[in-house]
Amino acid sequence: MSTEHPEQDGTPDDVPADAPAAAPDAAAPAPDVPEAPGDRPGTEDRVAEDRVAEDRVAEDRVAEDRVAEDRVAEDRVAEDRAAADGAPPAPRRRRRDPLAAVLIGVLTLLLGFAFAVQVRSTDTDSQYAGAREEDLVRILDDLTAQQDRLRQEIADQRTALDQLGSSDSDSAAALQEARERAEALSILNGSVAAQGEGMTMTIRDPATGVTSSVLLNAIQELRGAGAETMQVDQVRIGVSSAVTGTPGNLAIDGQPLQAPYVFVVIGSSQDMATAMSIPGGVVSTVGGRGGSVDIVQSDRVVVDALRPLDVPQYAHPDSGD
Secondary structure (H helix, E strand, C coil): CCCCCHHHCCCCCCCCCCCCCCCCCCCCCCCCCCCCCCCCCCHHHHHHHHHHHHHHHHHHHHHHHHHHHHHHHHHHHHHHHHHHHCCCCCCCCCCCCHHHHHHHHHHHHHHHHHHHHHHHHHHHHHHHHCCCHHHHHHHHHHHHHHHHHHHHHHHHHHHHHHHHHCCCCHHHHHHHHHHHHHHHHHHHHCCCCEEEEEEEEEEECCCCCCCHHHHHHHHHHHHHCCCCEEEECCEECCCCCCEEEECCEEEECCEECCCCEEEEEECCHHHHHHHHHCCCCHHHHHHHCCCEEEEEEEEEEEECCCCCCCCCCCCCCCCCC
């Protein structure tokens, strides 16, 4: 039996018949010897598992790409249909938080209120910004006096109410209250003479520039300052008094007036004098028209001009029926 390898005895199957023979002294290459299955344990299984995982990932990516393409295609088809119908695509509705809407409304109201308060405060500041210190002091004194007068009136009304509510002196208190009211009404409507603290104001008009509106404004400002009753020359001023005429030919309630015009007024002399002297008041207005104003305060002045009592034509006392 020969000791040589079997491969060298015969011609290999994969060598062509017409191939040149190998040199006798050339050594034949060593054949590849396959590794035994036990040489690399688990290698083939791991490779198979990796390939399966890669295939699954690839399939998932392909599926996701297809779903995305389908969605894009559906959106395009919907847009094309909307464009063909001539209707704009429906906008997406945004959900609103109710709490946020309420907070926004409250903040808007607060900002509006703060803006209105700021504007009003600015207007008030600008009104008194140009006033002198003496004028501001007079205005403050006027407001203080009005406050004191109102407090006194409140105290008097409370006292009268307590007296009327007393069971022991109901009749006497009611009669006294009625008399006091009748006297007060008589003074207010000018049917009786009156005296008390007040002032005398003389308006001189050498340039004949004082108009009826100037006199009417003086009457209104005196009433606003607390005047209880007054007369101009010999005309008693009432609720329905009217100032008419032209400069130099003025009249009150049809009775002619002659310059200088003399006002006799009962009330707080300090408050009324302050009201006449404020910026833009009667003193400055008359001075701007070429006239002058003299004010004399007194502890006692007399208003003796009487006014005919107006008889109501339509009003009658209520009988309570």
